[in-house]
Amino acid sequence: MNAxxxxxxxxxxxxxxxxxxxxxxxxxxxARAFTDELTERIATEGPAGVLIDISRLEIIDSxxxxxxxxxxxxxxxxxxxxxVAGMRPPVAITLVELGLALEGVETALTAERGMQALGxxxxxxxxxxxxx
Amino acid sequence: MKMTDEVVAPRRSRPAPRTAPxxxxxxxxxxxxxxxTPAVHEVRTEEDLLVVRHAVRAATLECGFSLIDxxxxxxxxxxxxxxxxxHGGGGxxxxxxxxxxxxxxxxxxxxxxxxxxxxVEQALEDGYTTGAGLGHGLGGARRLMHEFRIHTExxxxxxxxxxxxxxx
Numbered sequence: 129m130n131a132x133x134x135x136x137x138x139x140x141x142x143x144x145x146x147x148x149x150x151x152x153x154x155x156x157x158x159a160r161a162f163t164d165e166l167t168e169r170i171a172t173e174g175p176a177g178v179l180i181d182i183s184r185l186e187i188i189d190s191x192x193x194x195x196x197x198x199x200x201x202x203x204x205x206x207x208x209x210x211x212v213a214g215m216r217p218p219v220a221i222t223l224v225e226l227g228l229a230l231e232g233v234e235t236a237l238t239a240e241r242g243m244q245a246l247g248x249x250x251x252x253x254x255x256x257x258x259x260x
Numbered sequence: 261m262k263m264t265d266e267v268v269a270p271r272r273s274r275p276a277p278r279t280a281p282x283x284x285x286x287x288x289x290x291x292x293x294x295x296x297t298p299a300v301h302e303v304r305t306e307e308d309l310l311v312v313r314h315a316v317r318a319a320t321l322e323c324g325f326s327l328i329d330x331x332x333x334x335x336x337x338x339x340x341x342x343x344x345x346x347h348g349g350g351g352x353x354x355x356x357x358x359x360x361x362x363x364x365x366x367x368x369x370x371x372x373x374x375x376x377x378x379x380v381e382q383a384l385e386d387g388y389t390t391g392a393g394l395g396h397g398l399g400g401a402r403r404l405m406h407e408f409r410i411h412t413e414x415x416x417x418x419x420x421x422x423x424x425x426x427x428x
Contacts, residue, residue, distance in 0.1 A: 153313075155306040187313075187331055189338040190397050218331035226335065226400035 137162065139169050145246050146170065146208075147239075149181035150192070159195045166199060170206045177246035178203050181239045183214030193228045200233045210234060213242030297356075303341050303370070304350040312341045312353050316368070319355050323364045324426055333366060333424050336404040339397040340370040340420055348372025348418055358423065365406075365425040373417035380410050 136158065139148040146169055150162070170178065180199070185192065200210040213236040215223075223230065236242035299319075301312050316337040320330040337353065344351040351372030358365040377383045384399040398420075402408040405422040412418040 153310050155310065157306065186317075187335045187338060189335050189342070190400065191338075191342060216331075218328040221328055222331045222335045222404065225332065225403050226339075227403070228400070 139166060141169075141173065141175070142243075142248070144176040145243065145248065146173070146175045146178045147181075147243075148178070149183075150185060150196075152184050152186050154185075154192055154195065156191075159191075163195065163199055163202070167202055167206070170203055170208050175208050178208050178210045179239060179242045179246060180210060180212045181214050181242075182212055183216065183239070185216070185219060188215075188219050188223055188228075190226065190228060193223065193226075193230060196230060196233055209246065211236050211242040211245050213237070213239045298354040298367075298369070299356075300352050300354045302350075303344045303353050303372075306345075309338070309341050309345060313338055315355060316353075316366075319357065319366055323357055323366050325366075325424075326427065329424065329426065332404040333368075336401040336422060336424070337368050339401040340368060340422065343397055343420070344370045344372045344374075344418075347377075348374030350374075351417070358425075360425070363425050365423050368405075368420075368422045370420045371417065372419075376414040376416055376418055377410070377412040378414055380412060384410075 137149050137151060139146055141147075146166070148166065151158075154162075166178070169175075180196070182188075182196075188196075196212060200212070203210045211234050212230070215235060234245070236245055299315065301315055302308050303312060313334055316334050317330065320333050325333060341353050344353065348370075349372060351370065351374070354367075354369040354371070356367040356369070358367055384402060398410075401420075401422065405424045407421075407423040409421045410418065411421075
């Protein structure tokens with residue numbers, strides 16, 4: 129297996145969570161490289177969770193939806209929980225009309241809430257008081 | 261004493277030069293420039309898919325679509341362009357701005373000379389796929405647009421036309 133080509137989006141490690149995101153202009157090659165790299169990192173580092181920020185995505189078509197679904201399933205099979213965070217409201221509306229509900233993909237309104245869901249808390253603030 | 265107006269005036273009367281050459285078509289990302297003739301974009305590479313997306317986004321802005329409608333149209337265009345690229349073996353996407361009873365609309369025409377669709381009804385069903393998608397592309401694109409027409413002939417090619425109109 130060749131070393132994965134860096135996909136342009138850094139994958140950061142914060143404790144037992146990997147934090148990353150998707151860029152708006154996801155093409156086939158980039159999506160594959162990103163999936164490979166993330167899978168590799170999950171396998172070698174064994175994080176409990178993965179946060180994928182998608183607040184940059186202006187649209188999610190069936191191709192991007194499939195990429196997200198597959199990433200989530202692969203991560204789960206390797207023992208990591210994925211939270212997809214930051215979907216824009218128009219994107220959510222369009223996805224539903226498109227007939228895609230991203231079944232099985234856990235989501236959060238913001239990256240901060242996603243991190244909370246994965247066990248991270250901001251300072252000493254109670255999580256439910258956190259501002260958006 | 262000389263008037264400096266002479267220097268300024270002719271410059272004003274001359275048409276403003278285009279600051280940048282337009283790489284794909286008259287509609288591409290130039291705000292305020294209407295396109296009455298359809299802008300035709302090639303759909304033959306992955307990069308073309310992104311170029312088409314940008315062009316459609318720019319066109320929806322010119323048409324005055326709301327943000328949600330922009331997202332609907334760009335998403336539908338992305339599905340159609342990807343179908344053209346993957347199933348049709350490449351083709352074109354034409355964008356045309358329409359006007360009907362004071363409402364503006366955007367017509368997308370995705371055309372390929374691929375194998376054609378054998379069973380159109382089946383292709384429009386959710387979950388039906390022959391490729392790498394989720395099988396919601398064609399049916400989903402139809403739901404995102406107001407008017408939707410498929411013309412296909414096995415061995416000749418497929419043309420999908422779709423329109424969305426702005427709200428009042």
